[in-house]
């Protein structure tokens with residue numbers, strides 16, 4: 001009787017494992033095989049969406065695959081826990097069979113997690129290397145200059161500190177700076193700060209990178225693949241007016257970008273150049289924060305109250 005029971009146990013565990021993996025596989029197949037459409041059914045598992053650049057799509061796929069892997073493991077483990085709770089619940093006062101040092105089990109739960117971590121590490125390393133890759137000949141170079149508390153974007157004629165700024169855009173308390181860039185081209189970002197550490201962040205790029213002061217020049221490349229307007233922010237608490245550091249990334253076609261840059265080179269303002277390519281001249285994804293410098297403040301109304 002006891003021996004028969006022992007023999008059925010591994011089979012039950014295998015069956016549960018098979019069911020878990022099968023269900024996960026079926027879920028992927030039913031979703032039409034596309035990671036993006038699968039992710040959208042679950043609110044992208046907490047991410048803003050599939051992103052708007054080639055690099056973002058790779059990070060997105062890695063994220064969704066990692067969450068699915070975690071869920072498969074989680075469901076399997078929960079299944080085992082509930083199975084044990086029910087299968088070995090207390091049935092009387094008799095002490096159950098006392099088992100120790102089940103070698104196959106010990107090996108299984110040591111080797112399996114190592115394998116899972118190794119696979120996750122492998123894909124993470126591949127995606128990370130790809131996202132950090134710099135090409136020898138980027139199509140556009142833009143210098144991102146952060147300072148308390150605004151952004152300046154310099155369009156450059158080459159790479160590195162020695163290159164020249166062709167034209168630039170800077171934000172003010174009243175106007176959100178626009179970073180106009182073309183889709184389908186390799187864009188190199190070179191970041192530098194005038195004062196403290198800031199962080200360049202466009203949520204739709206699924207990516208942010210710190211902007212350092214001094215000689216450090218943080219560099220990365222992005223290839224946009226979807227036209228549109230995306231809000232950008234500083235993601236490093238850099239001082240009192242950190243929240244004022246907003247910008248808008250405007251992804252346009254190559255032709256529109258060339259027209260925009262030509263207009264800027266001829267002395268047009270960013271707003272005039274935007275109008276020229278048929279785009280709304282001011283930011284549409286965000287607006288300048290109200291400094292309330294003109295309207296009555298807490299102090300003023302208090303003074304009025306005190307004067308009464």
Ligand SMILES: [Cu+2]
Pocket residue numbers: 146197198199234235236237238242245
């Ligand atoms: Cu900042």
